[in-house]
Amino acid sequence: MKGKIIVNDQVIDWRAGMTVSDVLTVMNYTFKLLVIQINGKNIKRDDWPTATVPEGADVKVIHLMSGG
Amino acid sequence: MNIGEMKAAHKRITRWEYQPGRIEKGYNDRTLHVDLSTSTVTEKPVTPLMKDKFIGGKGFGLYLLWHATKPTTQWNDPENEIIISPGPCAGITQYAGAGKSLVVSISSQSGRIMDSNVGGYFGPYMKFAGFDAIELQGKANEDVIIVIDGTDHSVTIETAPKEAIDSHVLAEQLTEMYAKDEKDKINVAVVSAGTAADHSLIGMLNFSFWDPRRKVARLKQAGRGGIGTVFRDKRIKALVCKTTGIKPNWNNVVDLNKIIERGQRFQKEIKELDDKQCEMRDKGTAHLMEIMDAYDLLPTTNFRFGKAADIGEDINKIHSNVLKSLFNLKWRDLDGCWFGCAMSCCKSVDGFELKTGPYKGDKVTVDGPEYETAAGLGSNCGIFDPLHIIEANFYCDTYGICTITVGTITAFVMECYEAGILNKERTGGLELKFGNSLAALELIHQMATGKGFGAIAGRGAEYMKHYFADQGWGDRQFLSDIAMVNKGLEYSQYMSKESLAQQGGYAMTNKGPQHDEAWLIFMDMVNNQIPSFEDKAEALYYFPMFRTWFGLCGFCKLPWNDVEPENNREKYPPKEAAKVPEHVDNYLTVFKAVTGRDIDKDELILQSARVYNFQRIFNIRRGYGLRQHDAQPYRACGPVTKREYESRQERYDKQLVDWMGMTPEAVAKMTVEEKIAAHRKYRTDRYEKLLDAVYKRRGWTRNGVPTIAWLKEIGMDLPEVIEVVKPLQ
Numbered sequence: 001m002k003g004k005i006i007v008n009d010q011v012i013d014w015r016a017g018m019t020v021s022d023v024l025t026v027m028n029y030t031f032k033l034l035v036i037q038i039n040g041k042n043i044k045r046d047d048w049p050t051a052t053v054p055e056g057a058d059v060k061v062i063h064l065m066s067g068g
Numbered sequence: 069m070n071i072g073e074m075k076a077a078h079k080r081i082t083r084w085e086y087q088p089g090r091i092e093k094g095y096n097d098r099t100l101h102v103d104l105s106t107s108t109v110t111e112k113p114v115t116p117l118m119k120d121k122f123i124g125g126k127g128f129g130l131y132l133l134w135h136a137t138k139p140t141t142q143w144n145d146p147e148n149e150i151i152i153s154p155g156p157c158a159g160i161t162q163y164a165g166a167g168k169s170l171v172v173s174i175s176s177q178s179g180r181i182m183d184s185n186v187g188g189y190f191g192p193y194m195k196f197a198g199f200d201a202i203e204l205q206g207k208a209n210e211d212v213i214i215v216i217d218g219t220d221h222s223v224t225i226e227t228a229p230k231e232a233i234d235s236h237v238l239a240e241q242l243t244e245m246y247a248k249d250e251k252d253k254i255n256v257a258v259v260s261a262g263t264a265a266d267h268s269l270i271g272m273l274n275f276s277f278w279d280p281r282r283k284v285a286r287l288k289q290a291g292r293g294g295i296g297t298v299f300r301d302k303r304i305k306a307l308v309c310k311t312t313g314i315k316p317n318w319n320n321v322v323d324l325n326k327i328i329e330r331g332q333r334f335q336k337e338i339k340e341l342d343d344k345q346c347e348m349r350d351k352g353t354a355h356l357m358e359i360m361d362a363y364d365l366l367p368t369t370n371f372r373f374g375k376a377a378d379i380g381e382d383i384n385k386i387h388s389n390v391l392k393s394l395f396n397l398k399w400r401d402l403d404g405c406w407f408g409c410a411m412s413c414c415k416s417v418d419g420f421e422l423k424t425g426p427y428k429g430d431k432v433t434v435d436g437p438e439y440e441t442a443a444g445l446g447s448n449c450g451i452f453d454p455l456h457i458i459e460a461n462f463y464c465d466t467y468g469i470c471t472i473t474v475g476t477i478t479a480f481v482m483e484c485y486e487a488g489i490l491n492k493e494r495t496g497g498l499e500l501k502f503g504n505s506l507a508a509l510e511l512i513h514q515m516a517t518g519k520g521f522g523a524i525a526g527r528g529a530e531y532m533k534h535y536f537a538d539q540g541w542g543d544r545q546f547l548s549d550i551a552m553v554n555k556g557l558e559y560s561q562y563m564s565k566e567s568l569a570q571q572g573g574y575a576m577t578n579k580g581p582q583h584d585e586a587w588l589i590f591m592d593m594v595n596n597q598i599p600s601f602e603d604k605a606e607a608l609y610y611f612p613m614f615r616t617w618f619g620l621c622g623f624c625k626l627p628w629n630d631v632e633p634e635n636n637r638e639k640y641p642p643k644e645a646a647k648v649p650e651h652v653d654n655y656l657t658v659f660k661a662v663t664g665r666d667i668d669k670d671e672l673i674l675q676s677a678r679v680y681n682f683q684r685i686f687n688i689r690r691g692y693g694l695r696q697h698d699a700q701p702y703r704a705c706g707p708v709t710k711r712e713y714e715s716r717q718e719r720y721d722k723q724l725v726d727w728m729g730m731t732p733e734a735v736a737k738m739t740v741e742e743k744i745a746a747h748r749k750y751r752t753d754r755y756e757k758l759l760d761a762v763y764k765r766r767g768w769t770r771n772g773v774p775t776i777a778w779l780k781e782i783g784m785d786l787p788e789v790i791e792v793v794k795p796l797q
């Protein structure tokens with residue numbers, strides 16, 4: 001997918017060098033208990049600011065609170 | 069008047085002495101029954117069947133209430149009971165969050181079977197005094213208090229004519245009255261309601277715990293469904309329980325070391341991870357304020373919108389950091405509502421000077437606000453003022469009315485006011501516009517006196533929607549659409565419009581729309597983890613059953629998933645991680661270590677399923693509990709008004725294309741009214757399909773009745789239960 005990525009089944013714009021943290025900012029995902037997977041692979045929290053998201057990636061940002 | 073004079077005015081009606089017992093494996097094996105009509109006190113055995121099928125807590129409450137009442141019993145009939153039961157694990161201090169009680173009664177608001185969970189010291193102290201539950205039945209002729217004295221093994225019923233009714237005063241008066249000295253105050257627990265419980269149907273109960281650092285009786289609430297109204301209708305002013313002090317193993321558990329080991333492991337998690345995760349020790353559940361806003365889930369102006377910005381407001385005004393700045397965090401890690409709770413989420417605002425009402429000018433300690441309170445009394449009423457939230461929180465507590473209910477009621481009447489259904493003439497002069505703090509507070513004060521418009525509002529949203537339509541003030545359908553009420557109970561404070569699973573999580577509950585059965589919004593709406601009806605049905609099976617279990621045993625839900633082990637996310641696939649498997653294992657271990665019963669995670673779900681189905685059938689026995697009663701107000705499901713639609717036009721238009729298969733060209737030609745109608749049809753049908761899927765998964769008929777085969781499979785095939793469902797198969 002040219003210039004796009006999929007985040008939780010939503011298609012959003014991609015740009016070169018986009019990190020996991022950037023994706024969270026774009027999506028306004030401010031919750032803290034998250035599991036992040038890029039193309040099925042877990043990305044550790046410490047790596048979120050540096051891990052880049054490839055074009056066309058399938059990103060899952062799983063919010064864990066079962067909560068309330 | 070001083071405490072001595074108040075005590076001197078008491079007249080003893082009954083004194084009953086009992087043999088001291090010994091708790092074995094979490095059970096006293098007896099319950100206490102108080103009949104206020106005849107002023108008699110008796111004890112009853114806990115049978116093996118009760119322990120086997122109902123475990124304790126809510127299970128005991130439901131079992132005892134079933135046998136105490138008839139299908140026709142009304143909330144204000146003398147035979148209606150209030151049952152308080154803490155559960156076998158309640159009272160341990162070595163694992164966090166093990167001091168909860170469940171309160172069960174026929175609801176004054178809905179006629180259904182209500183249950184409400186609550187912290188504070190009364191439940192565990194009653195266990196230490198010798199009883200696994202108390203049944204309060206009958207009605208007294210005058211205001212009485214009931215004192216369970218675990219220090220001399222007696223129960224007394226006495227008149228109490230001089231004490232206050234409002235909880236923040238009464239709890240302190242009685243704590244002082246029944247404590248030997250200052251140090252002994254921690255050994256006294258009080259249950260009370262308040263003046264609004266006298267004049268409304270939405271009364272709640274406050275359970276005290278003495279805070280020796282602040283030197284005040286703090287209050288935790290059994291809020292939902294009007295149990296405080298039932299309490300005052302019985303002319304009970306308060307319950308008092310005295311104990312001799314906490315002992316490390318008062319429950320005589322099977323394996324204390326195991327509990328200590330798991331407890332320490334959990335404490336370490338809190339210490340190391342809470343600041344990075346939910347900040348429960350700093351903010352309590354109020355940490356959710358800006359998170360809910362960011363995800364479009366914060367109810368704003370009667371659940372119309374999910375964000376402060378939708379009405380030109382700023383979430384930062386009621387951001388959790390603002391609330392935190394008002395909390396006294398001097399004893400941050402000791403703010404537990406039961407001993408040993410490292411999560412210590414019970415925050416308080418100390419020295420708060422009241423600006424309105426009968427206590428104007430007083431400086432008080434206010435418990436909370438928790439998220440539900442801040443969202444309900446704040447954003448949902450369009451009031452983004454933290455000081456308003458704290459003042460309204462205080463008055464709801466001391467008057468004995470539920471903050472969630474009051475929030476949703478006020479939001480409803482404010483929308484009615486803005487829609488012209490209400491006006492100053494109809495509200496007796498109250499200008500109930502969204503954002504009007506003084507009018508919202510005045511409404512609460514009127515509920516306390518039962519005067520003015522407060523007398524109408526205090527009957528709840530279900531009553532009001534019919535009343536306003538009957539008066540010819542507004543369109544019946546519109547009122548039904550915007551009154552956020554199901555099963556006679558007001559919604560708690562989350563937006564469910566974009567989460568079908570949460571719509572079920574609210575409207576398919578036993579007691580009414582409270583989020584304590586299932587909170588599936590992230591899983592469903594944000595993560596898209598449960599896309600099919602079957603997936604949603606599975607979640608609406610597992611989570612309500614799992615969460616029911618806390619209330620059977622005496623646990624608090626919060627330590628389960630408001631902190632998670634550091635490696636939870638790496639170790640388990642996301643759907644499993646949401647269940648926090650290591651914490652589930654802690655609970656299984658602690659349950660076994662207390663009771664000696666070795667259960668696995670499947671048996672845990674079965675234990676809950678038995679009680680859950682019993683409660684459903686109890687409602688069926690009373691003429692409720694069927695498919696028609698699981699219907700939701702349309703506001704919970706989709707956009708009712710043009711303004712709501714237009715606020716999220718892009719999203720809704722896209723859904724017309726993606727979900728309903730319309731072409732963008734066709735959508736472009738539709739009026740907003742036509743689009744709203746298309747959404748309504750689609751979303752309503754979809755909810756019906758969800759009902760089908762969930763009923764199937766839960767082993768119920770299409771009408772929502774548990775099947776006999778299912779009841780046999782889970783082991784809830786008691787003859788009295790089968791008798792109710794047999795004609796409905």
Ligand code: SF4
Nearest residue numbers: 165404405409413624
């Ligand atoms: S987590 Fe909070 S509500 Fe639950 S037991 Fe601990 S202090 Fe009480």
